[in-house]
Amino acid sequence: DGGITQSPKYLFRKEGQNVTLSCEQNLNHDAMYWYRQDPGQGLRLIYYSQIVNDFQKGDIAEGYSVSREKKESFPLTVTSAQKNPTAFYLCASTAGGRSTDTQYFGPGTRLTVL
């Protein structure tokens, strides 16, 4: 089955540690996205990538970093510079960058920083 996998589902880290969230897709999609979800805030875009080896900042990129070395993978690193990292993180992908393309979402990773 084609889809997006995110691992792990739950992640706990101590304050001050960097942590990397995994996102893999086998849909052969060109574009990938990372969102952060907080209660009552909706989804906010962190970073997105429309092609391998290229990515752009979203609305809340500070304290995060990404890489896109392979088409199917788009890992997100939450750095110690992120002031409030505890949140639910969602990865998504689209076939291309067209406005009409549907975004498909992974199951999410819940990060808790202690």
Place this chain on the structure above:
Amino acid sequence: AQSVTQLDSQVPVFEEAPVELRCNYSSSVSVYLFWYVQYPNQGLQLLLKYLSGSTLVKGINGFEAEFNKSQTSFHLRKPSVHISDTAEYFCAVKSGYSTLTFGKGTMLLVSP
């Protein structure tokens, strides 16, 4: 710039009753509109989308939405809800070369 307003943060309803979840958008150009559903601790799933053509859009699980350009609205409706429809619903807008902008969500609470 584009934005989405979901007017209700929570909508309680009894099983088998009709429901409407409201969504208004703001954009200076033509838009594409989406409704997504999220069950607890899961990702989002597309319910339906408006790209062009008929303003009444039918989606999965018996949901439908109507695009109203003059009122800049895209309200989601279902004539009879089930307990299993309890979830959070997100309206989203896209225009031009922009990325997708989501509303803050509406929690639909269906009780017996």
